[in-house]
Amino acid sequence: MSSPNPRLDLTLDGGALTAQLVDFPSVSGDEQPLADAVEEALRAFPHLTVERYGNNVVARTTLGRTERVLLAGHLDTVPIADNLPSYVDGDLLYGCGTSDMKSGVAVQLRLAATLSEPNRDLTYVFYDCEEIEASRNGLGHLATHRPDWLEADFAVLLEPSGAVVEGGCQGTLRVQVTLTGTRAHSARSWLGDNAIHHAAEVLTRLDRYRARTVEIDGLEYREGLNAVRIDGGVAGNVIPDECVVTVNFRYAPDRSQEEAQAHVREVFEGYQVTVTDSAPGALPGLGRPAAQDFLAAVGGRPRAKYGWTDVARFTALGVPAVNYGPGDPNLAHKRDEHCSLTAIAEVEERLRGWLG
């Protein structure tokens, strides 16, 4: 597979196909050759309708089933860290992207190639630029420019989740709380007004804050409100006139972005609060029939997803979505990234059992 534009061999088993994908570098921004190979491989199957937008490839069955399930994965990886080519050690496949998330993409491709008569219509989405700034995210571009391609009753994002269903995701909000004062020479401090001292009350509110734990669809979401940065000071002999506390609120998906902002403003009532970053959470949606059936088929006890993932984009489109993939989320982006071959086979088998 060392030629510049190798063909993908979808007859390989999930582990071997993962290795082939891993050895086909596709760092964010350089996905075109891999997107070409994916498109070409999928066009070989008459049961699939294949579409392309940029380096995003969408393949669909059109069997007129009453439900449509969407399986999504990103083609890109973080930069290679001397961890190519891939190699196998026992049950583990090592290499850049093994966990996040070429093992998930391999499962998608295996199902796309082989499920010609699924019990639900299927949409396979392969997209680019997930590992970099949100404005370049291929799934975001599809949601904006080809929203009809993403219509579905339920979506599974094959991001690494340790072969366990992870439902929904937290929202994240970042604000700056700005304290002001008056500069003065520190030898005559009574002529000034110390902005850093004013941060005492802000930090005390943070320190005393008791975060909620919320149960949604049987999953437990823990929230957190934390200072992630504090900056203040002009010089060693100057009473500072500004201090900025940057606060990150990770919240359960029963709050909207607006409700999260209102809550944070209430916590810091009396202070100047500026929102610098906001992304909504995603409800797990596990109560829907498609999800219930999915949970019964794949088994295991679902858990809440911490951190923010693209499932939130599906929620914004009105499509309940979960994370379910073979990779280990704790190994993503690490030099020694690896994935269990057993987990790859297991996830493929369970999805096939649900959809076959």
Place this chain on the structure above:
Amino acid sequence: MSSPNPRLDLTLDGGALTAQLVDFPSVSGDEQPLADAVEEALRAFPHLTVERYGNNVVARTTLGRTERVLLAGHLDTVPIADNLPSYVDGDLLYGCGTSDMKSGVAVQLRLAATLSEPNRDLTYVFYDCEEIEASRNGLGHLATHRPDWLEADFAVLLEPSGAVVEGGCQGTLRVQVTLTGTRAHSARSWLGDNAIHHAAEVLTRLDRYRARTVEIDGLEYREGLNAVRIDGGVAGNVIPDECVVTVNFRYAPDRSQEEAQAHVREVFEGYQVTVTDSAPGALPGLGRPAAQDFLAAVGGRPRAKYGWTDVARFTALGVPAVNYGPGDPNLAHKRDEHCSLTAIAEVEERLRGWLG
């Protein structure tokens, strides 16, 4: 006065001599030509014994008087800021160093040239590198290498004090209070321990701190304990494991450096406190006979000196010292630095009245 090594004309009046000195640039590190000119000018007077160490010039009378008074001033200025050559506007002489402190040096030179039979023996000290790092300070070098040249019963530092006697100076102590915690992803903040939140109590102690006001020799010293910097934070999605609060304590000269440190450690009891900078205060010493006589002669109501000046070096040598000079301390280091010609004449006249 545009030749490279002009001669100083000590027959000029104080204002004109100040202008000549101001137009003789001597930014810190480049004092040699001016030190040469000062030495040459003083060697013309048989009533003075002139010594030189580096770019420091010391001239003394040796009349066997029962008391010796030392008059000190630095030759250097901060960098020129498009504010040369000097010019006169009404009573004000404008230019780099007019206030800090070539007007004071002009008064020293005028007294040195004309007081051939003073009522007390006199030592005139002209030193370099006052405006830069303490390790290069010429007065400090003299204190270390030629301490006998600085022996005196009383010292007057002609730093800008608005023609008012300013006694002693505050001490200054800088410490870092370090808070520690445990890193974690902010989406799972309960796995971490937020170091910035721990700063709440430190800032609360600072905010509630009530600084002393102390009267010493009739002068009022106000203390101040202030955060001058705060730093914490790893990334926008990480619970920070360290936060450092830098605190500056400006204290009255009735505390020693050790007592000041002990006090600050007591305020922050239970926290990790590291001293990063310490300079002792200086007692005004206004109760001594030489000082009493000085105060009576120059008149006015003395006040406490805020900020740290070289009078502390004299205190460390056992010589009581005050600041008394014609410049305005609020104009030092400013682009529009200027000095009142009346104040230059007044300070010279009052010192002459005391010593003549």
